[in-house]
Amino acid sequence: xxxxxxxxxxxxxxxxxxxxxxxxxxxxxxxxxxxxxxxxxxxxxxxxxxxxxxxxxxxxxxxxxxxxxxxxxxxxxxxxxxxxxxxxxxxxxxxxxxxxxxxxxxxxxxxxxxxxxxxxxxxxxxxxxxxxxxxxxxxxxxxxxxxxxxxxxxxxxxxxxxxxxxxxxxxxxxxxxxxxxxxxxxxxxxxxxxxxxxxxxxxxxxxxxxxxxxxxxxxxxxxxxxxxxxxxxxxxxxxxxxxxxxxxxxxxxxxxxxxxxxxxxxxxxxxxxxxxxxxxxxxxxxxxx
Amino acid sequence: xxxxxxxxxxxxxxxxxxxxxxxxxxxxxxxxxxxxxxxxxxxxxxxxxxxxxxxxxxxxxxxxxxxxxxxxxxxxxxxxxxxxxxxxxxxxxxxxxxxxxxxxxxxxxxxxxxxxxxxxxxxxxxxxxxxxxxxxxxxxxxxxxxxxxxxxxxxxxxxxxxxxxxxxxxxxxxxxxxxxxxxxxxxxxxxxxxxxxxxxxxxxxxxxxxxxxxxxxxxxxxxxxxxxxxxxxxxxxxxxxxxxxxxxxxxxxxxxxxxxxxxxxxxxxxxxxxxxxxxxxxxxxxxxxxxxxxxxxxxxxx
Numbered sequence: 001x002x003x004x005x006x007x008x009x010x011x012x013x014x015x016x017x018x019x020x021x022x023x024x025x026x027x028x029x030x031x032x033x034x035x036x037x038x039x040x041x042x043x044x045x046x047x048x049x050x051x052x053x054x055x056x057x058x059x060x061x062x063x064x065x066x067x068x069x070x071x072x073x074x075x076x077x078x079x080x081x082x083x084x085x086x087x088x089x090x091x092x093x094x095x096x097x098x099x100x101x102x103x104x105x106x107x108x109x110x111x112x113x114x115x116x117x118x119x120x121x122x123x124x125x126x127x128x129x130x131x132x133x134x135x136x137x138x139x140x141x142x143x144x145x146x147x148x149x150x151x152x153x154x155x156x157x158x159x160x161x162x163x164x165x166x167x168x169x170x171x172x173x174x175x176x177x178x179x180x181x182x183x184x185x186x187x188x189x190x191x192x193x194x195x196x197x198x199x200x201x202x203x204x205x206x207x208x209x210x211x212x213x214x215x216x217x218x219x220x221x222x223x224x225x226x227x228x229x230x231x232x233x234x235x236x237x238x239x240x241x242x243x244x245x246x247x248x249x250x251x252x253x254x255x256x257x258x259x260x261x262x263x264x265x266x267x268x269x270x271x272x273x274x275x276x277x278x279x280x281x282x283x284x285x286x287x288x289x
Numbered sequence: 290x291x292x293x294x295x296x297x298x299x300x301x302x303x304x305x306x307x308x309x310x311x312x313x314x315x316x317x318x319x320x321x322x323x324x325x326x327x328x329x330x331x332x333x334x335x336x337x338x339x340x341x342x343x344x345x346x347x348x349x350x351x352x353x354x355x356x357x358x359x360x361x362x363x364x365x366x367x368x369x370x371x372x373x374x375x376x377x378x379x380x381x382x383x384x385x386x387x388x389x390x391x392x393x394x395x396x397x398x399x400x401x402x403x404x405x406x407x408x409x410x411x412x413x414x415x416x417x418x419x420x421x422x423x424x425x426x427x428x429x430x431x432x433x434x435x436x437x438x439x440x441x442x443x444x445x446x447x448x449x450x451x452x453x454x455x456x457x458x459x460x461x462x463x464x465x466x467x468x469x470x471x472x473x474x475x476x477x478x479x480x481x482x483x484x485x486x487x488x489x490x491x492x493x494x495x496x497x498x499x500x501x502x503x504x505x506x507x508x509x510x511x512x513x514x515x516x517x518x519x520x521x522x523x524x525x526x527x528x529x530x531x532x533x534x535x536x537x538x539x540x541x542x543x544x545x546x547x548x549x550x551x552x553x554x555x556x557x558x559x560x561x562x563x564x565x566x567x568x569x570x571x572x573x574x575x576x577x578x579x580x581x582x583x584x585x586x587x588x589x590x591x
Contacts, residue, residue: 002396005391014414100573105566115329116328188303247422248422261419269417
């Protein structure tokens with residue numbers, strides 16, 4: 001009964017893997033994969049010496065770390081605060097609203113960002129002008145993009161993530177909480193000594209998952225926010241996926257794109273194995289495998 | 290006793306302070322999640338002239354439905370896009386859901402000897418990937434799916450995440466039930482369709498929604514594999530074209546007999562966004578509880 005799924009993953013995921021051989025050749029469309037010249041590690045050498053690999057790695061990891069750290073902190077805080085609130089209707093409505101951005105496509109996310117940030121008509125500049133400030137040229141100013149990207153990410157994912165943590169809090173035995181209250185624990189102590197430790201396993205599993213993807217960017221987010229051709233912003237916004245996509249669709253440099261992908265997969269693989277090994281040492285019951 | 294009850298209600302200073310902060314913080318955050326949608330809706334209903342004068346605004350300074358009129362002036366394109374997206378969503382979700390359910394079910398059967406190996410075979414694809422370039426070559430040169438809707442349909446069918454989710458749902462059904470059905474002479478496939486599927490409806494709803502949402506919002510594979518001269522493109526890609534290419538809007542000015550300088554460029558982008566997103570947002574309140582149920586199981590099981 002799992003034959004269709006096995007076929008699917010063979011076709012979609014395993015079949016492309018040998019294609020990473022592309023990284024070691026100088027791919028030429030007319031002569032095909034096996035007719036192209038074998039160049040060994042030349043593609044990697046080029047990526048390292050041109051500085052591209054370093055920049056892409058740095059951007060990808062820095063953005064993901066920001067997503068993971070700020071994202072989880074915000075999600076856990078909102079879950080805990082939601083749990084403290086009493087008004088049922090308020091919890092319901094706010095939860096629905098926070099979950100809403102999860103339902104839309106990245107194309108719309110990009111459009112919304114443009115709606116707010118566009119130089120001529122954007123909401124941000126209308127607001128700045130109305131209080132007498134100078135408008136900002138967002139789309140040619142790389143310095144502010146880390147903030148824009150992180151904020152957009154948080155906007156879209158916090159609702160979803162906080163429901164995960166909120167659900168985990170719901171599984172907490174209410175007798176423990178009541179006992180602590182009778183013993184005189186105030187709300188802060190309750191959160192510090194009961195709720196936070198209770199959320200630790202969920203946090204570790206989610207952390208492991210996201211560490212596994214730390215070299216994978218959020219392609220849709222970056223591509224739709226920044227656009228394909230805005231070279232002015234690439235220093236601050238280019239991640240591995242956007243680079244690979246450009247090398248495929250704009251420059252037709254299949255080998256260079258594959259080399260970056262191979263580096264990403266191998267390096268990412270070691271990060272998961274290491275992270276899992278570290279967690280196994282610290283708390284063996286929370287590992288992924 | 291009085292004092293204990295008072296404590297349980299959380300009347301001490303820190304509880305009250307946290308609650309007050311909670312209402313304020315969550316209220317503001319929820320508002321921030323909603324406002325951008327109102328901004329898009331408001332802009333789509335604003336006269337173009339007012340946008341060039343005052344910029345985008347939440348509330349239309351000068352109300353106009355002209356942008357919508359242009360969008361629907363030439364309904365064939367947008368109806369075609371809706372058709373493609375709907376078709377892909379329905380077919381993909383049905384097929385994908387069935388396969389995910391079947392796989393999830395068989396992978397948790399304790400009497401299935403290869404279950405761990407196959408689970409790892411599936412899980413491994415999240416750890417190591419061939420990357421976009423080989424994937425692109427396989428799809429276009431081996432499977433010859435360039436410019437075929439199959440190229441959009443196929444990759445979205447399932448993901449390891451959904452299979453693992455289904456697996457953990459089915460695990461909660463006692464194995465004794467399938468055992469006894471087997472003794473009564475039911476075959477594996479019959480047990481699955483007659484027994485397991487009806488018992489996992491909440492799971493199926495959740496996973497089906499995940500797959501359907503993925504197809505509705507799909508633009509990536511469409512952009513990779515469907516060339517611009519295809520007649521109808523999935524909704525989100527259609528939206529992408531309207532947003533990014535001035536050509537697209539120029540073409541529709543020709544077909545709707547409006548002078549290019551009178552085309553409501555900005556409000557048209559937003560109106561298209563509303564048309565392409567609307568159904569999901571309207572549908573969302575109804576399906577939200579299934580999503581939450583699904584996420585909850587994921588959170589508890591890890």
